[in-house]
Amino acid sequence: xxxxxxxxxxxxxxxxxxxxxxxxxxxxxxxxxxxxxxxxxxxxxxxxxxxxxxxxxxxxxxxxxxxxxxxxxxxxxxxxxxxxxxxxxxxxxxxxxxxxxxxxxxxxxxxxxxxxxxxxxxxxxxxxxxxxxxxxxxxxxxxxxxxxxxxxxxxxxxxxxxxxxxxxxxxxxxxxxxxxxxxxxxxxxxxxxxxxxxxxxxxxxxxxxxxxxxxxxxxxxxxxxxxxxxxxxxxxxxxxxxxxxxxxxxxxxxxxxxxxxxxxxxxxxxxxxxxxxxxxxxxxxxxxxxxxxxxxxxxxxxxxxxxxxxxxxxxxxxxxxxxxxxxxx
Ligand code: DP6
Numbered sequence: 001x002x003x004x005x006x007x008x009x010x011x012x013x014x015x016x017x018x019x020x021x022x023x024x025x026x027x028x029x030x031x032x033x034x035x036x037x038x039x040x041x042x043x044x045x046x047x048x049x050x051x052x053x054x055x056x057x058x059x060x061x062x063x064x065x066x067x068x069x070x071x072x073x074x075x076x077x078x079x080x081x082x083x084x085x086x087x088x089x090x091x092x093x094x095x096x097x098x099x100x101x102x103x104x105x106x107x108x109x110x111x112x113x114x115x116x117x118x119x120x121x122x123x124x125x126x127x128x129x130x131x132x133x134x135x136x137x138x139x140x141x142x143x144x145x146x147x148x149x150x151x152x153x154x155x156x157x158x159x160x161x162x163x164x165x166x167x168x169x170x171x172x173x174x175x176x177x178x179x180x181x182x183x184x185x186x187x188x189x190x191x192x193x194x195x196x197x198x199x200x201x202x203x204x205x206x207x208x209x210x211x212x213x214x215x216x217x218x219x220x221x222x223x224x225x226x227x228x229x230x231x232x233x234x235x236x237x238x239x240x241x242x243x244x245x246x247x248x249x250x251x252x253x254x255x256x257x258x259x260x261x262x263x264x265x266x267x268x269x270x271x272x273x274x275x276x277x278x279x280x281x282x283x284x285x286x287x288x289x290x291x292x293x294x295x296x297x298x299x300x301x302x303x304x305x306x307x308x309x310x311x312x313x314x315x316x317x318x319x320x321x322x323x324x325x326x327x328x329x
Contacts, residue, residue, distance in 0.1 A: 263313025
């Protein structure tokens, strides 16, 4: 029989959580312990091609043209195995993935990366494109990636231990609300404690973990209500509380996890001063790293960007808008 190659391509955008995910209810199934809600961003994009090729002796994973080994490649192979099982395929795959943003700056790439990978592998395997299944596959690799399958505002519910499947769900499209998300770069180099390890360490050792899990649904509900009403103050306040709560939980671990750098705190004060002294609606969030992300209305974005760039230690500010769902081909 002739050797077969099957290939598929997908482009996915990164997302930023407005209500944060931190902690798992089931580690092997990678189910989140708390609900989260995100905004897909138009600016930070991953393009991935997957080719199943019967002549390959093993899976090959390239990120930005560099061959990946160890853990990075193992997580990709696990996702490919799920797709192969569903499609009844045996062939190994070549994965070629490119980020349009500097991964060295420590910006999250796993969300757009695993979403694009799941979608491209789905297409390459010849399966009909099914957003829910792609989101569930992406979620098993990295829970935040489940949300990058969809555009606009997206929720991911908490999972019950042992739950068979869990996908994200869009709650409002990108054109629902013309907000901006500014990313202030406050440090160079990859983060020291990845989110997977950081949240597990928090669960095992932080006295604040249980309180975080109990309170997170209320914060999520306020973020969701605020998004549906386009109420920036409601979203912003709940988002800041969600951010500070999960960081407090991580900091209280043993040993503590501290993602903040001096410019992180300086940028947080810039945001606060804009709000309190100038009456500009700007709200901050952070992920498992030192960068500060600011949610605001489109009309205020340029002014906030100038203030962030004038903050000691902020080297660059990217401006993103609500972004689209995964694009195939
Ligand atoms: C702080 O999705 O990277 O960015 O499921 O272990 O891969 P894994 O974790 P990941 O965690 C993201 C955590 C966060 C908040 C968020 O994006 O909701």
